[in-house]
Amino acid sequence: MSTVLDPTFPILQPGVGDIHGDHYLRATTDKVLWGRLPCRTDAPVLTVAPGATITIDTVSHEGMLDDQGSDPRAYFRAHGVHDSAVLIDAIDIAANVSRDPGADGPHVINGPIRVEGALPGDLLKITVVRLDPRVPYGVISSRHGKGALAGELPRHAQNVSVFTPIERRGDSWAGVLPLTDDGDAVVEFPLAPFLGTMGVAIDADERPHSVPPGSHGGNIDINLLVAGAVLYLPVQVDGALAYVGDPHFAQGDGEVALTALEASLRATLRFDLVPHAKALADFGELDGPLIRTTEYLVPTGLDPDLNAAMRSCVRAALALLQARYGMAEHLAYAYLSAATDFNLSQVVDIVCGVHARIRVADFTAVDRG
The missing domain is CATH 2.60.120.580 (Acetamidase/Formamidase-like domains)
Structure with a gap:
């Protein structure tokens, strides 16, 4: 297949095009x-x-x-x-x-x-x-x-x-x-x-x-x-x-x-x-990255061993639910099993990554913002 690039695409060389930041x-x-x-x-x-x-x-x-x-x-x-x-x-x-x-x-x-x-x-x-x-x-x-x-x-x-x-x-x-x-x-x-x-x-x-x-x-x-x-x-x-x-x-x-x-x-x-x-009140004591999207809170687990990364992510998700929503640990564990997807972030970077997608809509009644 020959390469044909779209001639209308704006090539953003340094200093060329819109700069939206301060x-x-x-x-x-x-x-x-x-x-x-x-x-x-x-x-x-x-x-x-x-x-x-x-x-x-x-x-x-x-x-x-x-x-x-x-x-x-x-x-x-x-x-x-x-x-x-x-x-x-x-x-x-x-x-x-x-x-x-x-x-x-x-x-x-x-x-x-x-x-x-x-x-x-x-x-x-x-x-x-x-x-x-x-x-x-x-x-x-x-x-x-x-x-x-x-x-x-x-x-x-x-x-x-x-x-x-x-x-x-x-x-x-x-x-x-x-x-x-x-x-x-x-x-x-x-x-x-x-x-x-x-x-x-x-x-x-x-x-x-x-x-x-x-x-x-x-x-x-x-x-x-x-x-x-x-x-x-x-x-x-x-x-x-x-x-x-x-x-x-x-x-x-x-x-x-x-x-x-x-x-x-x-x-x-x-x-x-x-x-x-405020960080403690909102999320508990984080020891790694946390993502928020319009749909999800996303705690992470990282470890060279994929199984250990998964366990780390589950623990991070449990701690987040307890700190942010006051959810009892055994109930948070049950919720994660029933309602949360755990995804592989990547398995190629020496340290493997797992992230959980906790739906924020499930906690609308108790969310502190």
């Missing part, structure tokens, strides 16, 4: 990390007051990695993409930002961002205001040693990176994949953009690897974090030192092949603080 953070080489996450010793690239919105140009690592040639222009040109549709910040980062392929993760990380007044014990509240695709294509990759079928797929020694254009379907966009390498028949799937990595700096002197998620958030890969969703993260260091990255156009729960549809986004986010006392 602040604008470009992905310049001095404002990103590649393969590592911020820690307490990192200096902020931007400082904002609580309530501020920031528009952030995020960059997908796909097309930049060493096993793809470390040259986004050449990589995407080989897939029929004109040079004008290759992001210049991706080209600059690939050429000028240091990364050790053997020791560092793949993700390009924007930040850290200092939020004035944030203290350990508070919650950083990140609201996803909007997510705009920067290019009309992405990549889905599978590599040996990674993925749900590590060592089995891909069938040969090299990585398999599947170039995936997106096409307009009415008022929305769809990802398009061929059924076979040499055929023109295609399968289409809807886009649901989100940021796979959203986190706060750890209280340590060494930057953590960008792949495994943890209590700091990081690479949680939860596809519910679309526009309108909210992520709560326990602050570990003064100022929170927040960061984002790993943009996706779409991902199925589990993300079994190692990556999903990885592609660059322009993200507009609002950063607020929930003081410790």
Whole structure:
């Protein structure tokens, strides 16, 4: 199948197009990390007051990695993409930002961002205001040693990176994949953009690897974090030192092949603080990420062992129901079994993720807001 990109799609090069936030953070080489996450010793690239919105140009690592040639222009040109549709910040980062392929993760990380007044014990509240695709294509990759079928797929020694254009379907966009390498028949799937990595700096002197998620958030890969969703993260260091990255156009729960549809986004986010006392009253003592959507409260469980991640998520859900609604533990356990779905966030990031979807409508009569 030949690549034909929609000529009407607006390529969001740095500084091009609408900027919806109070602040604008470009992905310049001095404002990103590649393969590592911020820690307490990192200096902020931007400082904002609580309530501020920031528009952030995020960059997908796909097309930049060493096993793809470390040259986004050449990589995407080989897939029929004109040079004008290759992001210049991706080209600059690939050429000028240091990364050790053997020791560092793949993700390009924007930040850290200092939020004035944030203290350990508070919650950083990140609201996803909007997510705009920067290019009309992405990549889905599978590599040996990674993925749900590590060592089995891909069938040969090299990585398999599947170039995936997106096409307009009415008022929305769809990802398009061929059924076979040499055929023109295609399968289409809807886009649901989100940021796979959203986190706060750890209280340590060494930057953590960008792949495994943890209590700091990081690479949680939860596809519910679309526009309108909210992520709560326990602050570990003064100022929170927040960061984002790993943009996706779409991902199925589990993300079994190692990556999903990885592609660059322009993200507009609002950063607020929930003081410790209010955080305790609203959610109890959180020790990891919590998501809220219009439909669900979403506690999480993280562990290298998937069974342990599941148990951790159940415990987090029980604690949330007890703290927020005063629900007796044995009744909360029964409710979760009868009415709550537990989903695999991802099984490919060293630390596995499970998240629960607790319907907020079930608690309308007792919800404190």
